Amino acid sequence: MKIKIGLLGLGTVGTGVYKLITSRGGHIRESTGVYPEIKKILVKNLNKPRKVKVEGLLTQNAEEILKDKEIKIVIEAIGGISPAYEYVKEALSSGKHVITANKELMAKHGEDLNETAKKNGVFLKCEASVGGAIPILHQIDRLKITDEIDFVGGIVNGTTNYILTQMSTKGKSYEEALKEAQQLGYAEANPDYDVKGFDSLYKLIILMRKVFNVNVPVNSIRRSGIDGIAREDLDYITEWGYKLKLFAWGKKIENGVFAGVEPVLVEESNILSRVNDVNNAVILKGDSFGEYVFVGKGAGELPTGDAVVADLIDILLNYNIKDNDAAKLLPVRQGSFTDTFYIRLKMHKGDILNLQKILNFFKREEALILESSYENDTFAAVIKLKTNIDVFVEKLNDKKIGELKAIFKVLQEDIDELQLKEFEDLVGVI
Amino acid sequence: MKIKIGLLGLGTVGTGVYKLITSRGGHIRESTGVYPEIKKILVKNLNKPRKVKVEGLLTQNAEEILKDKEIKIVIEAIGGISPAYEYVKEALSSGKHVITANKELMAKHGEDLNETAKKNGVFLKCEASVGGAIPILHQIDRLKITDEIDFVGGIVNGTTNYILTQMSTKGKSYEEALKEAQQLGYAEANPDYDVKGFDSLYKLIILMRKVFNVNVPVNSIRRSGIDGIAREDLDYITEWGYKLKLFAWGKKIENGVFAGVEPVLVEESNILSRVNDVNNAVILKGDSFGEYVFVGKGAGELPTGDAVVADLIDILLNYNIKDNDAAKLLPVRQGSFTDTFYIRLKMHKGDILNLQKILNFFKREEALILESSYENDTFAAVIKLKTNIDVFVEKLNDKKIGELKAIFKVLQEDIDELQLKEFEDLVGVI
Structure with a gap:
């Protein structure tokens, strides 16, 4: 059996997805019984040189994919809200499964899009939107069945982790480390999305929706980035045996969540102190399994492609853990975990x-x-x-x-011991 | 829909499984559409006081479970080879799915039992046999589709990790740390199974079978335990900034595998140096995702129960990634990764x-x-x-x-750089 796929976008993520689906198509068929074939790829520019052989597949017209009845699965790798939102919405509404790597889209419109997917009886999956290659969302689906998970957190942005690692181990200034990250392709020309903590925030919202079944408005969570981190603070922090990490965290309580995105000091004994460079780590705490830490690459063409293909495999196998608790809108309380x-x-x-x-x-x-x-x-x-x-x-x-x-x-080693206090705290770069 | 389950054994693992299936039965039904019901439990002693309410469920006669046509899934939580092997074999042969937490059984008879399961069109799953609560085998099934995984390794025995942690952080002798582990219930009265590395070896064999599709005879892998580790070695190792960890590892090469179970020195910068006490960590290296580290509890009633129930959920959802490469018997080469x-x-x-x-x-x-x-x-x-x-x-x-x-x-930080040399090495406790 064959299944036809439409790919929206052929940037870093799209290229990784294309490479994996074409090179591992045989493996996918052997493992799932279905052979995936990319039928069309939406791009902005037909004549741009490409790293992959895509003759005859490119189109500049999204409708050629969205209106194609043969295409059963759409992979969205454009990024941003518009037109990604409209495309995903249309694909779901016309009965196509959608896989997306778009954290901003899922953070801001995930509730609406999940609803549309449900109504049309199709999958909407976004493994690649959180934690890069770390297969965390799939895992959470399973763990939720046997566990009350009341904490999710971690280092979920590779760019800022790279910058902070360079600052603390090589003595670089924020500006130097950022410039290097840009040269290596880890940071964009406009780095605000990463360094101001938006990327981490979007991922946290997706994680909390999955883990806690809550919808949280983007602007209700306190967000503090790493821009403006002073070299002298890193000097003190390093001298006293700490590492600085951009930490995104959410803790569920009975009628709300505590949550934040902020740089925190991590003790040398904490496993997060060993998560360096572009690596990500996601921590979960559940009442049966105890605590998990998943560590892996936060970004990159093939790691992200891997996460997209993992979603594809779930769809091909019709792996469908039902989530009968509709996500509730819960208030975010400001507080401290320490x-x-x-x-x-x-x-x-x-x-x-x-x-x-x-x-x-x-x-x-x-x-x-x-x-x-x-x-x-x-x-x-x-x-x-x-x-x-x-x-x-x-x-x-x-x-x-x-x-x-x-x-x-x-950051305290044992987050279960956190004294969550409700107040407007002022923590951050001043 | 209901499905009836037979549980073999009501020790630590069996009790955890019973607790989770009864307390989360509703969740499991909501998520999978199927309600799991434990119909009978095989025990040695009917009158022993139990931590769970099992009136009317206990039997001393395995045939009451194995011959019961209503029972579709058998969970084996007895441990050891006999009669576990005979029970599992009979269950599979009579068309029942089997979930087992038994590493020794799967290490020594996994090939044969997998064959029996395949022939009878049923699942044989053993997530709980490796890495305790860490959902590693399920993950490997998925990752293998998109990745050539050529390395698997980690800290897979909680008891020895607890002993080594106590020795290196509290200055205890091996004997003191072992005694404490026994008092806390982490080590058996006869600790050989853990401290001599058998437990790690069995887990490694199961991991390598899953990751590399190879069958490796138990006695072909060099195994060195932690018994006899001298206090003075720990003193030097600690002074020089290393941690000692019992490391199980396998590296696939073209026509064989390198593999070993042995105590190794780990640098402070290595994430494994932060995996302490009874925690386990499993490392995978693949050509697309790069490197993963999964960290979680290595044992315990509920963590292990969680892994068993994860297998149950896969069975209920008929989650079936086909593995068309039959496992090959490959030679184990002796060598060093450093x-x-x-x-x-x-x-x-x-x-x-x-x-x-x-x-x-x-x-x-x-x-x-x-x-x-x-x-x-x-x-x-x-x-x-x-x-x-x-x-x-x-x-x-x-x-x-x-x-x-x-x-x-x-242990070198980057195992990809290992110079694997073929020779009979002498490393270990002398």
């Missing part, structure tokens, strides 16, 4: 009494100093609080105890 | 020239010394060889350069 923070304060120049003032303040506020440094009018420390971080920072400002330049959370 | 080794030599007491003799020998043999210590007539070092480790050790003995007390490999 009581331990890194802070850096710029002191008023030359005031000899500054250090004593800080120490007195910390003592009064019962803030335990785990690490600290005072030099060149800069005070940096890792502190463990008894009180609310917001209240603490407010008082710090009120009392004019220097100028707060940076504040990051320290 | 040129870097830890060694400890006991020198002849009081001979002041000993150190110079060693250093001269190492220089002659072009062995680069990365770390070293000489005290109390003991020389310990991490060395990087240009020559074959066997030849090196032979010469060391010939020249009577002290008495070789311990020798371990140092």
Whole structure:
């Protein structure tokens, strides 16, 4: 048996998908009984040189794919919202299965598109949209049956992880590391999508929808990126034996979720401290399996192509774990998963009494100093609080105890022990 | 729709399975359309107090399950070879699907049992036999379609990992750590199965069969356990910034496999150095996805039960990736994946020239010394060889350069770079 596929887009992801489907078509048929054939490929430019042999397959007209009754599966690898949204919607509405690698689309319109897929009795799959090659969504479908999963988190953006790894291991500045990432093709010319945490945020929303059955509006989650991370903060953090990682996390509670995207300090003993360069890691916590960590490449032509083909195989095998709980819209609560923070304060120049003032303040506020440094009018420390971080920072400002330049959370090894506190926290790059 | 299940055994695994199937039966039905019901449970002792309510379900007669036409799925949780082998064989032959957590059975008789399952058109699944809760076998089935996976390895025994973690972080002796593992229920009264590496070996054989489509006889793989690991070796290893891990690994080459089970030194930068206590980690390397590391609990009632139920879900959904390559019997070659080794030599007491003799020998043999210590007539070092480790050790003995007390490999970060050398190596506890 043969099945015809329409491919939208022939960039990095599209090329990887094309390579894998053509080179492993025989394997796919042997394993599933169905031979996948790419019938048409939508591109913007017909004459652009391509890395793959696609003579006779290219078209600039999406309708040639979307209206083709022979095409049963559409793979969307365009990215962005429009026209990807319209194409996916039309494909689903006309009874085609859709596989997409588009995190922004799934984060912003996943609820609507899932609904359309359900109504038309077709699959909408997006394994490649989260964690690159890591087969996490498929796994979650299974795990949800036997487990109450109440935590999902991890390092889900390869570009920022590469930049942070270069900064902490090679002593590079943010600008240098970013430039290198761009030269290597890890970061786009406009890096905002990655470095400001949008990419991580979209992936977190997709993960939380899958894991918790919740729909969360994109703008309800606190997002803090790595742009503007100062070299001097990395110096302190490294010296004290921590790594800095852009961490996306969601914790389900009875009537809502806590969630955030933010740079956090990770202890050397934590496995995340060993997830470097463009690698991703996703952590799940369930009441039967305990804790999983899945580590793999976050991006790349073939890794991402692999995730798309994994979805294709599920469709060909009609692997269909039903999700009878409709996703609910739940409020996102602002909060912290830790009581331990890194802070850096710029002191008023030359005031000899500054250090004593800080120490007195910390003592009064019962803030335990785990690490600290005072030099060149800069005070940096890792502190463990008894009180609310917001209240603490407010008082710090009120009392004019220097100028707060940076504040990051320290990730606790055992997230089950987190003291989730509801408040508007101020953590991030200031 | 309902499906009736027969459960063989009600120990740790059996109890976990029973708990999950009864507590999550509704979820399983919602997700798969089929409600699983445990109809009978085979036990040795009908009157033993149980942690679960099983009134009316227990039997001491296996035939009540194996001959019951209503029972479509048999879950084997007895362990050992006999009578587990006979029961599984009979169940498969009479057209029942079988799920087993029994690594020894699958390692020694997997080929035969897979054949029987195939002939009878039923599933034989053993996710719980490898990596505890880590859903690795299911994943490999999918990944094999798009990838040539040429390496599988990892930490697959929780008991030994717990002992080694305690030894390296708490300064305990092997005997103390073992005793503690026994008190916590991680190790059996007779710990040989774990500490001598049999458990890891069986799991490796199952992994290699799945990943490489090869059948490997149990006794053809070099196996070295952690029993007899000396406190002083751990001291040197820890001081020099390494961790010791029991590593099971297999590398496919064109006409055979290299494979081994042995304690290895792992650098601090390696993610495996952060896999501690009873956790397991499985590494896969494929030509499309790159490298995966899956980390999770290696054992336990619910984690293992979770893996069994994952198999059950695959059966209920008829998830059937066909494996058309029949497993081939391939020779196991002895070899090393590294040129870097830890060694400890006991020198002849009081001979002041000993150190110079060693250093001269190492220089002659072009062995680069990365770390070293000489005290109390003991020389310990991490060395990087240009020559074959066997030849090196032979010469060391010939020249009577002290008495070789311990020798371990140092795991290289990038196993793709391994120089696999064919020889009979001597690595292990001496």
